[in-house]
Amino acid sequence: xxxxxxxxxxxxDTLWHNEPLFxxxxxxxxxxxxxFCPADHLAEKLLATEIANLALFGYGIKGFVLSMIxxxxxxSGNQVPNAVIQELLDRGKDMLAHPxxxxxxxxxxxxxxxxxxxxxxxxxxxxxxxxxxxxxxxGLAELFDAVEIVSEKDEATYRTLFARHGDGPQSAVMIGxxxxxxxLPVLAIGGAAIHVPYxxxxxxxxxxxxxxxxxxxxxxxxxxxxxxxxxx
Amino acid sequence: xxxxxxxxxxxxDTLWHNEPLFxxxxxxxxxxxxxFCPADHLAEKLLATEIANLALFGYGIKGFVLSMIxxxxxxSGNQVPNAVIQELLDRGKDMLAHPxxxxxxxxxxxxxxxxxxxxxxxxxxxxxxxxxxxxxxxGLAELFDAVEIVSEKDEATYRTLFARHGDGPQSAVMIGxxxxxxxLPVLAIGGAAIHVPYxxxxxxxxxxxxxxxxxxxxxxxxxxxxxxxxxx
Numbered sequence: 001x002x003x004x005x006x007x008x009x010x011x012x013d014t015l016w017h018n019e020p021l022f023x024x025x026x027x028x029x030x031x032x033x034x035x036f037c038p039a040d041h042l043a044e045k046l047l048a049t050e051i052a053n054l055a056l057f058g059y060g061i062k063g064f065v066l067s068m069i070x071x072x073x074x075x076s077g078n079q080v081p082n083a084v085i086q087e088l089l090d091r092g093k094d095m096l097a098h099p100x101x102x103x104x105x106x107x108x109x110x111x112x113x114x115x116x117x118x119x120x121x122x123x124x125x126x127x128x129x130x131x132x133x134x135x136x137x138x139g140l141a142e143l144f145d146a147v148e149i150v151s152e153k154d155e156a157t158y159r160t161l162f163a164r165h166g167d168g169p170q171s172a173v174m175i176g177x178x179x180x181x182x183x184l185p186v187l188a189i190g191g192a193a194i195h196v197p198y199x200x201x202x203x204x205x206x207x208x209x210x211x212x213x214x215x216x217x218x219x220x221x222x223x224x225x226x227x228x229x230x231x232x
Numbered sequence: 233x234x235x236x237x238x239x240x241x242x243x244x245d246t247l248w249h250n251e252p253l254f255x256x257x258x259x260x261x262x263x264x265x266x267x268f269c270p271a272d273h274l275a276e277k278l279l280a281t282e283i284a285n286l287a288l289f290g291y292g293i294k295g296f297v298l299s300m301i302x303x304x305x306x307x308s309g310n311q312v313p314n315a316v317i318q319e320l321l322d323r324g325k326d327m328l329a330h331p332x333x334x335x336x337x338x339x340x341x342x343x344x345x346x347x348x349x350x351x352x353x354x355x356x357x358x359x360x361x362x363x364x365x366x367x368x369x370x371g372l373a374e375l376f377d378a379v380e381i382v383s384e385k386d387e388a389t390y391r392t393l394f395a396r397h398g399d400g401p402q403s404a405v406m407i408g409x410x411x412x413x414x415x416l417p418v419l420a421i422g423g424a425a426i427h428v429p430y431x432x433x434x435x436x437x438x439x440x441x442x443x444x445x446x447x448x449x450x451x452x453x454x455x456x457x458x459x460x461x462x463x464x
Binding site for chain 1: 285288289290291292294295297298301302305308310311312313314315317318321324325328329359360361362364381382383
């Protein structure tokens with residue numbers, strides 16, 4: 001890697017915690033539905049419903065809540081009490097209003113990229129309104145030269161964005177927690193990718209890291225990002 | 233108006249029909265909830281819920297479905313049958329999968345703007361994933377130089393976008409059906425605005441047209457857009 005000009009960052013579970021919110025809601029979902037369905041079967045049904053709905057809903061909390069309600073109706077044979085549905089709606093609103101708790105090292109890593117003279121871009125997937133809100137609540141907005149909220153992170157998306165904000169994939173590095181969304185498509189078009197694994201990953205996002213790829217790196221924390229970018 | 237370089241178009245109810253979809257679903261919602269609530273009161277409650285939820289949900293179909301479910305639980309005192317909730321989920325999916333039926337004159341108007349050498353940008357509000365899908369299904373995507381899906385259409389948004397894609401507000405014209413979202417903020421920053429009223433408007437979007445503003449125009453149909461742009 002040489003002559004980097006652009007550092008692109010993922011948001012959810014790279015700069016701020018996200019998956020634990022979904023996890024906590026899903027735990028409560030399992031408690032609420034326990035009279036109708038064992039937790040492991042429920043989790044399977046919910047994941048299948050979420051994936052089936054992705055093509056219509058895209059990513060995000062609103063679609064997650066709709067998928068939970070659909071799953072609740074299904075596994076209960078339409079016997080789930082209205083109070084449970086009300087609680088799922090309330091939990092969804094809580095999730096949407098939740099503060100964006102930064103990961104340790106997020107600000108340090110961003111500062112380091114800027115100090116090295118790189119343009120910084122947030123490239124995040126999901127619901128436009130929710131992602132804008134999280135960015136605003138994160139306090140990191142001023143550290144980005146540009147923000148791109150996209151519906152899917154694929155090769156075409158990265159190609160467009162690396163051209164728009166930088167000098168193409170060869171001069172760009174993407175930093176994120178999802179091998180599937182942040183790493184593989186970037187490497188495939190000739191970019192560099194730094195994987196910062198998060199403690200939990202949504203099943204749909206799981207993929208094997210390409211540990212032998214020459215433009216792949218792995219970091220335990222964004223605290224170390226400056227040192228790594230400095231030697232790339 | 234002179235030296236226009238940018239023609240920005242709204243999508244929903246300007247280029248393709250949208251409000252009738254919500255209207256039809258809301259009619260069915262009233263039928264389903266009739267045992268619990270008279271239609272006029274239900275409509276009032278739903279609108280109040282939608283507006284209260286805007287700050288968390290933003291605009292779009294998923295938020296609309298969540299607001300319908302919330303309203304159904306409320307007006308029924310948690311007595312609404314699960315089959316009704318299931319139907320609301322199904323209706324939401326139907327809305328999301330619905331073809332984008334073009335308004336008469338949509339393609340003609342876009343072609344005319346391009347023939348006059350203007351850059352064309354779609355500026356549409358709402359859910360990222362849903363709006364991208366509608367644009368793809370509309371068959372109009374290739375007629376735009378750029379697409380901007382935004383969470384709110386205010387003065388700051390238009391200022392940014394008219395600078396990004398054109399030469400600022402003075403050289404830009406916005407074409408849309410919503411006085412509140414497409415016309416007033418554009419006039420306020422010095423742009424030109426062409427109002428193409430649609431037969432129905434969501435109560436939240438209603439506002440008085442500024443008929444005496446020098447940079448305001450009104451058209452009955454996009455068929456006439458070329459002629460109007462030609463003399464502005």
